[in-house]
Amino acid sequence: MADGPQETDGPVEDAVTLAVLGAGGDLFTRLLLPGLASLLADSPGLRVTLVGAGRRPWDDDEFTRLVADGVPEDVRDAPAGRYLLEHVRWAPTDATDADDLRRLLDGAEGRTALYFALPPRVTVECCEVLAGLDLPDGLRLVAEKPFGTDHESAAALNERMRALVDEEDIHRVDHFLGLPSTWTLLSLRLASRALAPLWHRDQVESVGIVWDETLGLEGRAGFYDGTGALVDMVQSHLLQVLAVVAMEPPAAMTSRDLRDQIAAALRATSVWDGDPVASSRRARYTEGTVDGRSLPSYVDEDDVDPSLETETLAELTVQVATGRWAGVPFRLRSGKALGADRSELRLTLRPPAHRVPGLTGDPGPEVLVVDLRTGDLRWELTTSGRGDPSELERTPLVGRLGEPRMEPYGEVLRAVFSGDARLSVRGDAAERCWEILAPVQEAWRSGEVPLEEYAAGSDGPA
Missing domain, CATH: 3.30.360.10 (Dihydrodipicolinate Reductase; domain 2)
Known part of the structure; x- marks a missing residue:
């Protein structure tokens, strides 16, 4: 489908839900969480509900502690940081299970971004399951590189994702572009x-x-x-x-x-x-x-x-x-x-x-x-x-x-939340x-x- 006419570095929506599949992995703690913290420091009016999803047997308190440890004190003490820490939850999730994915997306506040911090093969399987669910209005999909493992698998992944949302709502992340x-x-x-x-x-x-x-x-x-x-x-x-x-x-x-x-x-x-x-x-x-x-x-x-x-x-x-x-x-x-x-x-x-x-x-x-x-x-x-x-x-x-005003992954998330696909792949x-x-x-x-x-x-x- 054609791209939407994203013109400018537009405003970030006030209330968003970020659901991260694979939030128990290295990518979340090493890159995504510092990026989110820098975005909150730059956008004090932003209100983010963060839902971590993965196979780890955590509860909400454990995940909240992990998030708090990754957010600088000055951000934790600001309104945007306080809101984040009050709206963190952990969802034990099999990314290929329909019931788990349905529970993950239920109760999302504002615009929802579903972040695939997963291997390409699992992302494809997850998208196949999502095709059978009622998805939130305005859902945005965020995929980490590598996008597939070769041309054929990349084309298959693109086909699965475009069956769920328009191309303009798919953000393929290359943080170098941030x-x-x-x-x-x-x-x-x-x-x-x-x-x-x-x-x-x-x-x-x-x-x-x-x-x-x-x-x-x-x-x-x-x-x-x-x-x-x-x-x-x-x-x-x-x-x-x-x-x-x-x-x-x-x-x-x-x-x-x-x-x-x-x-x-x-x-x-x-x-x-x-x-x-x-x-x-x-x-x-x-x-x-x-x-x-x-x-x-x-x-x-x-x-x-x-x-x-x-x-x-x-x-x-x-x-x-x-x-x-x-x-x-x-x-x-x-x-x-x-x-x-x-x-x-x-x-x-x-x-x-x-x-x-x-x-x-x-x-x-x-x-x-x-x-x-x-x-x-x-x-x-x-x-x-x-x-x-x-x-x-x-x-x-x-x-x-x-x-710079924020970390590269902060720029990535800003673009996702504001619908700016210019530097998405x-x-x-x-x-x-x-x-x-x-x-x-x-x-x-x-x-x-x-x-x-x-x-x-x-x-x-x-």
């Missing part, structure tokens, strides 16, 4: 007189999108082993950043216009030269030291199955076959247990067509860097030297955005991301791309 950097990119691309012309093949030699982490597995083998960096990071987060970089300017900042352009950019994206072997790389970390911490080899981490050959670092070069970007390589990379955290979009600019004789030195290419965590900017420009003014050097100009875009990666996954499964190794704490494979 980071300050996303709005920085949109502003640079669409509103900056100085920088908007840069985003073109005539100006840009290459694009790099990197998310490197010093963190290792950190006890997440249950999710990560068998998933790996390609699916965990590149298939979702980094391709979404690429789409914002590569899209054509939308006619307006509406849900339909913006997401039409994002989808078009992804449809134009494919593996560089159609060669997944030459254009991709995979590796996993071995024993090493990161920031003074000793890490074991990935294969020696608890609950890891070495036979799965799960990569902890993935690199992929793609092309965007449009008049704007033809011939420009987009290099995507993400890895764990590396020597430094690095999260950036990097535009490497082409050299000038002509250098006036008498200017010397080789300062290297100019680059524009956006920090993907903070949205901060660094523009490295060619300037005269500090000594000999005819000797060129590169000088950075730095712009810092300051603290649309169904066709979710399916297309799997199509882009399919030839790479096949080349990796067949062993055509070797699984390399790198020491924890290093810069990655040589």
